Structures are given as structure tokens and as C-alpha cells.
Amino acid sequence: MILFFFLFSAVTVLSSIAVISSRNPVHSVFFLILAFVNSAGIFVLAGAEFLAMILLIVYVGAVAVLFLFVVMMLNVGVDKIKTQTRKYMLSGFLVAIILLFELIFSFANLDIIIQKPENNLEKNTNTHALGNVLYTDYFLPFQVSGCILLVAMLGAIILTLRKREGVLRQNISEQVSRTKEDSIKIVKIGKKL
């Protein structure tokens, strides 16, 4: 167990570093996927198989693939951005080191690491337990997070949907609802012709 834990976490950390350091954005996305998969492994070790599966399906299956799609479509010049970020490298590095040491200190002094969940998992499955909490105690936060998704959707629409003037587009309902009366005007032409 412990061996696997360190294996997964080491790969997660290394691939996270690779995400931000690799030159090719496509590689970055692949490393990201690797990081996700390994964190899913850690979840499995912790006994949270539902979360592990969700992570795989949502992040690896959907999000990362979308990333890949965007990266391949847009062809972003990462090199240029990288040279700019190098300026802030030192300060960022410093903050990271400080954080790391703080973490090490605080975890070194920790008495208990693992708090066993109170639910008796032998009887219920992981999914069952989650559902029990989500729809009772955490019902409100759960609904609010739905709200967040709604706002995100709304935002995406506002920021991208544009009504352009002067663009010809087909309006089917308008086409179908046209009648003879409002589209054809019969004009009598003089009999002399």
C-alpha cells in the first residue's frame, strides 16, 4: 500500500512539474492526463473509488480531451509566454519553497494522519454514502454548485454569442409561417399592354 502511495504521488508531482515545463503544449496536456490518472490512483488507495472513477471520467475523459482539442486547434505560441514568465520565476520559486517547508513542518508535527470516516463502509458502497450526504446535509451547497454551472453557461453564452448585423441566415419558422397573402402582392397591369 505504502509503496503504491509513494509511486502514485511521485508520478503525480513529477508530471505536474512536466505540465508547466514542457515546451510542447500537447505534451503538457498529456502530462496533465497522467497527473489526473495518478491522483485517481491515490483516491483508490484511500478507499474512495467513486471519486477515482469520477476523476477519470470527467477530468480525463472530458476536460483533458477538450483541452487537447483546443490546444491543437489554436496553436498557441507557448515559447513567447514562457520567456515572459521567466522574469517572475525567482519570486514564484521562493514562495513555493516557503510553502513546501511550512507544509513539511506542519505535517511533521502531526499526531494523527488518517481520520477514519464514520460511515460503516462495509455495508454501504462508496456511492451510496456520498449520495446520502449530498442529498441531506449538503443539499444546499450541492444545489448552489448547480447554480454555479448555470452561471458559467450563461457567461459563456454572453461572452461568445454575437448577433452580427448584415449576415444572412435562415429562419425556418419564419419561412414556414409565411402565407401567400403577405408575400405576394398582385398588381394589375394596365390592359393597354
Next chain:
Amino acid sequence: MDAFSNLNLYLPEIIIFLGALISIVSGAFFKNNKYNKVLFLSFMTITISFSFILFSDISNESSSNNFVNTTFTNIVKLFVLTLAIGVLYVSNGYIKSNKLNLFEYPILLLFAVLGMLLMISANDLLFLYISIELQSLSLYVLVALNRDSLKSSEAALKYFILGSIASAIILYGISMTYSITGTTNYNLIKEFSFTDKNTLIFSFGLILILSGMAFKLSAAPFHMWTPDVYEGSPSSVTTILITIPKVVVFVALVKLLNEPFFYFKNLWQQIIIIIIVLSMAVGSIAALRQENIKRLFAYGTIANIGYVLIGVISNSNQGLSSSILYLVIYTIASLGIFSFIMMCRKENSQVVHLQGLVGLSQSNSFAAICMVMLLLSMAGIPPFAGFFAKFYIFIAAVESGFLSLAIIGVIFSVISAFYYLKIIKIMYMDSQEDINIYEVDNKMYLMLLITSLVMLVFIFFANDFINFLNKLNI
């Protein structure tokens, strides 16, 4: 089945939520004049929610696991809703004249308000996080509302990225706390921290959460985003950013510090003192060089947040009530100042630079007088309301034994008086070669008038108001 047993608890929020949903659907179906109709719906929604809180026994204190309503939270909610109505009311003209009248604008504001109301009552770290996210996400979109402006997009991107990092830091802090206590509930954490000895990792979580909250409050040293975002976003959105979230995040922060982290007072007191001094220094000194009106007030906000936080470290009910007093006066004055900024249009474009205000005292003398009152109030000159706010803050500092903070505070308040005076100078004393005549928007004018009157006559109601605040059990 806790969530359903007491639906009344969440009714104001549910009303806002339903109102927002109805607005979305109807906005999509209205054929023409969408903005006005949706605006009306939003007004209705907020009013109904407001009257619900007002008429259903404010002093009713009820709670569930992760949601607590007290008299205090109810009153803050009322204030937030009032501010929201005020902002919607003044920004109407601005939105239209700058062609930003997307019907989503009031809807997003509704969602932001929903997040804020939840945040005020949150009694659970996870719930706090979710409501912060709801609020922030709506605000990110609002900042980006002016799609055609490069500045607006840049501001939105900055705000989004930095804001997400801040949220992530808060979440990380929460997970630290959870890893020790095994719970995210405020009361349980408080009980736990009283007995447990694992203080190091606990304080680490506290520091992370505190930094994230300081970011949301735009307190130094987490203030970097403020000037850019305030400058770039449309003025009506800046009006929102500069007023409502400050109140709400402050209330959430106070709750956070006094409930789950109550026993870490020695730690967070030190952190907040550093934040206070830095905010006052950065805010007052950096504002001196600003030429852009909105940037100037962005720095002004940072400085003001420093003063507000002084009441927090005193950690007495009186200290907190003086902070709330300061916040209330500050938000009202900001509302007035920003309705003035939105009003300043000439030749079909907004005035962005201070120099654009030259000769205002001649062309719009009444608006100039109102503005002078607001600015002097911000600078803390008696007899205006701002003086009482600062006075009470300094009393709180002295009473809790932080005399040095009070002295630093007064020094920076003199420095910040300089740039408020600079605006008065530009309006009144600079040579008037070209007299700018501004288009007058009645709604903004009215708001300007009301807010400046509040600043002026506050002296007569100060006692009652402060006693009222003191009586609240914050």
C-alpha cells in the same frame, strides 16, 4: 432531512434564485426591449426578497447545520439587497449609453447577490467556498461584459485567473483544516480546536484561508488585481465590485475568525495587523500618482479596507460595530462617487481622467458641491459622516490597546486626504479654458444627491445608528 425541514430559513435566497431563473427564461422569450423587462423583473425579485426578510421577523434566529440566520445577518442581507437595488438603479443610464444593455446584466447581478446572501449565512467552510465561487464567477462575467473593449477583456482575464487562484488557496486551506478536524462545520471546528494540540497545520490552513479572503477583500499584499480590474471593467460593474462584495466578504471573514478560528486569535491578529498597515500604506501612497479616476478610487478602496480591518483585531462587539459603521459609510459614499463618475460624459464618451473634471464647478455646480461633500467625507474631515467612521475606528484601536495602529492610521489618512483634495482642486481651482458640460442623468443625479445628503446629516443620526449597531450581536 435537515435541508427540507425548515424551508423558511432559505426563503429569501430561494426567491432570488427563482427570480433569476424566471428572468433567464423570459429574457430568452421576450421579443423586444429585453433589457428593460428583465431589469424590472430583477427589481421585483430583489424587492420581494427584501420585504420577505423585513416582514418576517428580523430578529428570528434560526439555523441548520451549515446555515445560520441571526438578526445581524438579516440586517446585512437587507443592506446588501438595498445596495443591489441602488446599483441597478443608477447604472441603468450608463448601461444604455454605453450600449451594454444585455439582458443578462441584471441576471448575473442576481446570481452574484444570491452567492453573497449565502455567504453571509454560511456556517460551513465548504458552503462558504461554494458561495464565494458563485459570487466570484458572476462577477468575472460582469467584468467582461464590455466585449469590444480590450481593457475590459484584459481586466476580466486578470480577475478570473487571479481570483481562481485565490479560491484555490481558500480551498486548500479548507482541506488542511478538514484533514485535522474531519469536519467543515464552524461550530465543530471551534470545539475541536479548543482541545486539539495539532496547532501547526491548523494555523497553516487558517493562513491560507485568510490570504484568500484578503484577496477577495482586495487588501494588501493581495491587492495587485484591484486597480487593473476596476479600471478595465465598465463603471457600473466597478460600482458593484467596490461596494457589495466588500461588505459581504468582510462579514464572512469576521464570522470565520470569530467562530472556527476563535482560539487562534493571537495568530490571526498579527496577520491582520500586517495586512492593515500594508493596505493603508499601499492604498494611500500609490493613489497619489494616479491620473485615472477609477484607478484612484481603486487604491482608495485598498486604503479604506485597511481602516475597516482595524475593528476586527479589537475583537470586541464594539470594535466590530465600528468596522461595520465604517463599511456602511464607505459603501454609501462610494456609491455616490461612482454614480458621479458614471454621470461624467461629454461628447458621447465617459470621462476617464481626472483632468476631464476641469471646470466642473462652473458647469455643474450642484454636482460639484455634492462631490466635494463625498470626497471630504472619504477623507474623514468633520462634520461629514466619514469623520465619525474614522473616529470610531480609532477609538476601537485605542481601546483594544493598539495605539500605534491608530497613529499610523491618522498619518495615512492625512496622506490620503491629499488626493481627495486634488480632485476638489481640479474641479474648483484649475483654469477653466474649456468648460465641460456634462449630460445629466436624473437617476445618477438623484443618487449623488441622496448619498451626499447622508454624509452631511449623518451627524444628527449618528448616535441612534451606532447604538443600533452596538445592540446587534455581531
Next chain:
Amino acid sequence: MITFPLLSTIIIVPLIGAIIAFLIKGDEANVSKNLRELAIWTSLVVLVISIIILLQFDLNSQNFQFIEKKTILSKFDISYHLGVDSVSLIFILLTTTLFPICFLYSKLSIKFRTREFVIAMLALEALTLGVFCSLDIVLFYIFFESLLIPMFLIIGIWGGKNRIFSSFKFFLYTLAGSVFFLISIIFMAYTSNTTSIPQLDNYYFDVYLQKWLWFGMFLSFAIKVPMWPFHTWLPDAHVEAPTIGSMILAGVLLKVGAFAFLRISLPILPEASIYFSSFIMTLSAIAVVYTSIVAFAQTDIKKLIAYSSVAHMGYVTAGIFSISKIGIQGSLFQMISHGIVSAGLFLSIGLLYERTKSRIMDDYNLIIKSMPIFSLFFIVLVLSSVGLPGTSGFIGELLVVIGVFKNFLILGFIISSGIILGAVYMMSLVRKIIFTGSNSSTVTELTDLNVLEILLMLFLVFFTLLLGLFPNIILNITETSVIEILKNFN
């Protein structure tokens, strides 16, 4: 005692005048005419009310009179607490007398933005009277600080070339001083749990604390007075301010700082006052000598008189901190005298400036020929300013010097030498502009004063001589209150 709130009335009447001024509508010329009349009548009404106060005032009572009290904030029982003793009474009278004179003069000088000017001046009057009346330390601060706003606008809008710099300097300097005063107030209220001045008079503060509180207030008051190292805003403000602004600044506002020393520092913090008295005395001595020398070097007449004001205020602070009855009486007298004389001098310069648009000494010569009446008044005022016996200036300086000599021999000697220095620069001013014909400058044909101007000058000169010949008018009034101020000094 009468129940009608006279003190509130003298504060509110100018404010009502200001509101009416705000509402006056009509065409340009009519409005400015009406505004001036409004201002004159308002200030005359205030003058009449203040005379009523004088008549009803009980000279033998040691207590504050005409007391009004209403709570503003229940914290520390901060209240709207007004009351006068004879010290504040004479300042109120000085204020209410000088303002009508200023308004009568302003009929001739303000050319633009009359409305704002009238509003600012009336607000200034109300707030100054508020400072002199208030018996609550927070209320005092509110009035003391609000004074800045109208004064800032008066210097900044109607001032001369360098007006913006001067107004900023004035505002920020004074504000910087005042905020330390605020901290002292808060600490005082926190310790004693009251903000009422009569109650604080009876409260004993720890000596160590007294020194700190005293020092915090000292900065604020010293800047307002202004005392020597803090005086640099004054010449700037005076040079740039319009004539009326200067008259009010020198005549009334400079007294506010000294009044604050008398009302707050001395009675509330007696030990600290004694402790710091030699310090103040030294500063005052430096002020007298140094500013006299600086004044001698000036070519700008207005700046010269501004520096002479600093020197005169040096006598005032020296008199106050001699902590003797005679010294304080002297400094009170000196303040009243200086209020009248300096207002008169600034008025004279304003009259000259209006005719020639110049404040430089070399531009004037032989004024005695073209403006004999003016010269007469001017010379009397200058003589009073240098302290010639028979004029009001003499009495004040004499009493102050006597008071100082009692405790501080050497410093008293230095301060009295200032009288001679004062005579040197003031008389050389008279010689240069009135009696000698300068060779370089063009001969200017100046018209002499008109009737109104003569009346105004006559009024001021009359008071100077009256007080010089019958000093007991003031000394009798103030005696009981001065004794009351000194009661905490064994």
C-alpha cells in the same frame, strides 16, 4: 438665566444665510448684489446677537454661561455642549465685528463666483464661532477641523498666482496637526471616560500621560497659531489669499490655535504645561526674533505683514505659557489688538493692491502725497503694530513682557528685544512706501480712499486707539476667567 439658545443662534444664523445664498436665483448682476447684501445683513444680525450676549453676560461668575447641552453620541457622552466664559466672549465679539467689516469691504473687491464666496465666508463665521463656544472636546475638534474646508476654498479659488500650492500646504499642514489632536482626544476620553471640557478640567491625568497628550495637541495648535518651526504655511497662505481671506485669517483664525491652548492645554493638563513652558517660551523667543529678521528682508508688503503676524503670535504664546495672570491677560489683549490691527493692515494693502495691482514695496513711493488720508490711517495702524504707547499694541506687549520676566528672565529679555526689531521693519516699510520718493519706479497717480473705505479704516483705527487708551475695557472682562483657567496651578 435666559432659556433662549443664543449661542446656537449665532452659529446657526450664518449657516441659514449660507443656505439662502445657495438658493438665490436671478440674473448675474442682481444675484451678486443681493448676495452681498445678504452677507452684510447676516453678519450684522450675528453682531447684534453677540452684543446681546455681552449685555446679558455675568462678569462676576466663574462658571461657563449660556450653557446648552444635547447628546450627540452616547459613547463617552459626547455632546453638543456650548457655553462661554469671558475669554471666549471677547473672541466671539472680535469675530462678529470683523466679519461685517470684511463683507462691507468685499462689496468692492470680489469679482467672480460671488455665490461660492459668500457661502464659504458665512460657513467660516459659523464654524469659528462654534470653536469659541464649544465646551465638548470632540465638538471642539469638529469645528476646529471643519474650519479648514472653507478656508481651503477661499485661498484656493480666490487667491493669487500660487494659490493652489498655498491652499494645499495650508490644508495638509493643519490636517496633519489635527489628527494627532484627534488621537489625544480619543486617549483622553478613553482614560477619563468623558469629553466635556469642564469635567476634564477637574480630572487628574497621570503626569507621564499628560506630557504625551499635551504634545499631541501641541502639534495641532502650534500649527494653527502658527508657532516658529511650523509657521511656513502662513506667509504662503497670506500672500495668495484674497484681501478678505487674509483679514479673516490674521484677524480671527490665528487666534483659534491660541484659544485652544487656553481652553484645553492649560486647564486640563497643568503639569505638562508647566513642564513644557520653557520649551514654548524658547520657541516663542525664536519666533519673535527670527521672523522679525525675516520680515525685514521681505520686499512683498503682504509677506512682511504675514511674518509680523507670526512675531506677534510669538508674544501671544509666550504670554500664555508664562502661566501667570498678567501674562495671559496680556496675550489675550495682544490677540484682540492684533486681530484689529492686522485686519486693518491687510485691508490697507488690499486697498493699495486694488489701485496698482502690485504688492512690491519698490513700486510705491510718496503715497503721502497722493493718498494723505490713507497714509494717516496706515501710520496709526503701523504704530499700533509696533507697540507705541497709546495704541492697543503697547498694552498687550507690555503685559506679556512683564508676565514673562517673572519666570524667564533671559527669554523675557530676548522677547522684549523683538519690540525693537518690530519697530525697525515696520517703520522702514512706512518710510519706503509713504515718505520717500523712490528713484526707479514710475510715479503713480493714486486716488485716495472713498467714503466707505474711510469709514472702514476709521472704525478699525478707532478701536485701536480706544483699546490703547482704555485697556481696562478688556482686562476687566477677562479677569475672572483667567483666574479660573489658572485654578489648577495652585
